[in-house]
Amino acid sequence: MAKKVLKFGGTSVGSIDRIEHAANIVKREQLNGDKIIVIVSAMAGKTNELIKHSQLISKEFDKRELDVLLSTGEQVTSALMAGALNKIGVKSKSWMNWQIPILTDGEHSNSRIINMNVEKIEKFLSDGGIAVIPGFQGISKSGDITSIGRGGSDATAVAVAKIFNTDSCEIYTDVDGVHSTDPNKIPVAKKIDKISYEEMLELSSVGAKVMQSSAVQTAMMYDIPLQVRSTFTDRKGTEIFSKESIDYSKSVTGVAYSKDDAKITLIGVEDKPGVAADIFEPLGKKQINVDMVIQNISSDGKTTDLTFTIKREDLTKTLNILKDNNRIKFKELNSNDKVSKVSIVGAGMVTAPGVTYKMFRALAKVNINILAISTSEIKISVIINEVDTLNAVKKLHTIFDLD
Numbered sequence: 001m002a003k004k005v006l007k008f009g010g011t012s013v014g015s016i017d018r019i020e021h022a023a024n025i026v027k028r029e030q031l032n033g034d035k036i037i038v039i040v041s042a043m044a045g046k047t048n049e050l051i052k053h054s055q056l057i058s059k060e061f062d063k064r065e066l067d068v069l070l071s072t073g074e075q076v077t078s079a080l081m082a083g084a085l086n087k088i089g090v091k092s093k094s095w096m097n098w099q100i101p102i103l104t105d106g107e108h109s110n111s112r113i114i115n116m117n118v119e120k121i122e123k124f125l126s127d128g129g130i131a132v133i134p135g136f137q138g139i140s141k142s143g144d145i146t147s148i149g150r151g152g153s154d155a156t157a158v159a160v161a162k163i164f165n166t167d168s169c170e171i172y173t174d175v176d177g178v179h180s181t182d183p184n185k186i187p188v189a190k191k192i193d194k195i196s197y198e199e200m201l202e203l204s205s206v207g208a209k210v211m212q213s214s215a216v217q218t219a220m221m222y223d224i225p226l227q228v229r230s231t232f233t234d235r236k237g238t239e240i241f242s243k244e245s246i247d248y249s250k251s252v253t254g255v256a257y258s259k260d261d262a263k264i265t266l267i268g269v270e271d272k273p274g275v276a277a278d279i280f281e282p283l284g285k286k287q288i289n290v291d292m293v294i295q296n297i298s299s300d301g302k303t304t305d306l307t308f309t310i311k312r313e314d315l316t317k318t319l320n321i322l323k324d325n326n327r328i329k330f331k332e333l334n335s336n337d338k339v340s341k342v343s344i345v346g347a348g349m350v351t352a353p354g355v356t357y358k359m360f361r362a363l364a365k366v367n368i369n370i371l372a373i374s375t376s377e378i379k380i381s382v383i384i385n386e387v388d389t390l391n392a393v394k395k396l397h398t399i400f401d402l403d
């Protein structure tokens with residue numbers, strides 16, 4: 001008898017019909033003789049709707065209260081899922097985060113799961129029941145409800161798989177698996193049968209939201225194999241696991257993009273030791289993450305230009321910090337939030353020379369200007385104008401033989 005985690009995302013529980021459909025998948029798995037823990041997301045669109053409600057009250061809505069509000073989305077689907085299972089003759093029960101409890105650490109809206117009490121749920125599973133747990137949330141040491149970041153039900157699923165020591169963790173979603181790029185935007189995208197944790201982590205951290213990046217990170221850390229598959233078809237999905245048994249016939253595995261970044265340029269910054277530290281230290285202290293940094297070579301030996309990217313939501317805060325920073329001198333401060341980040345990812349890149357120039361040449365051919373570049377061993381990202389995003393993704397998808 002295997003023990004499994006089945007996680008259903010927002011679209012998969014987006015209506016009563018869909019919850020009933022998902023419940024039937026769970027029942028089918030149980031009939032195979034497996035013990036099952038179900039993790040559910042909120043109904044599609046619900047979390048965004050709740051965020052909007054809070055913003056109607058205040059753009060600075062209290063973070064503690066926001067977590068109380070957002071956790072209700074998954075509370076609703078947990079009860080509906082357990083009820084749907086009971087209706088089709090499957091013994092089931094939902095538990096709220098504080099009833100289990102799911103312990104978290106860290107700030108509101110960005111906590112992480114550190115432990116769970118397994119006792120009650122293990123007993124229920126042993127008695128033949130199916131446990132339903134809300135994704136995306138937990139409870140802090142001080143007893144407050146917390147949430148664990150957007151897309152966080154994936155992270156709950158992986159944490160449950162680890163803490164309950166399950167045999168598998170299946171992520172049911174609205175596409176057939178992980179594709180070479182977003183199949184809803186680029187229909188020629190191909191499903192990937194097997195992908196390494198490393199590649200999936202890079203892809204999800206640069207925009208492939210099919211898996212949440214911190215969930216992949218935890219799975220990689222504890223070597224928990226994941227399967228991403230469709231709630232709506234029976235097709236085989238994607239296996240995510242350690243890379244030993246993957247054959248890399250292509251240099252690039254996938255293309256991803258995000259529209260979460262903004263670019264800032266400081267023109268005419270004094271060129272002397274310590275300037276970069278003086279610029280970035282106050283940003284770091286205010287929890288602003290800097291992604292790409294480009295510093296031009298000084299032509300007159302006195303001043304230089306410095307460009308960097310940050311999360312778009314941090315733009316106003318960053319500009320204010322720079323303007324108020326009297327340790328630095330510059331001539332001009334420019335910013336652009338109409339940019340996107342397009343990335344290619346592939347473990348095959350390590351052994352295939354020329355991937356970088358091929359990417360840049362391909363973008364040049366369709367007249368796309370590169371505003372910033374960053375690379376890692378298995379990823380190359382470029383910042384381009386937002387209007388060029390899909391064109392760039394299509395071109396790269398073709399040029400790297402992924403169509």
Ligand code: ADP
Pocket residue numbers: 008009010011012041151172173174175177178179180181182183184185207208209210211254
């Ligand atoms: P869920 O609600 O099930 O968690 P998400 O909306 O978070 O689902 O993630 C699934 C979506 O991810 C797909 O509908 C698809 O549009 C998007 N996506 C982006 N990049 C990829 C990719 N490389 N492969 C598959 N889906 C992708």
Ligand code: ASP
Pocket residue numbers: 009010041042047048073135136149150151152153154
């Ligand atoms: N409901 C949460 C969100 O929309 C968590 C999730 O769906 O994974 O971000």
Ligand code: MG
Pocket residue numbers: 009151154209210211212
């Ligand atoms: Mg998701």
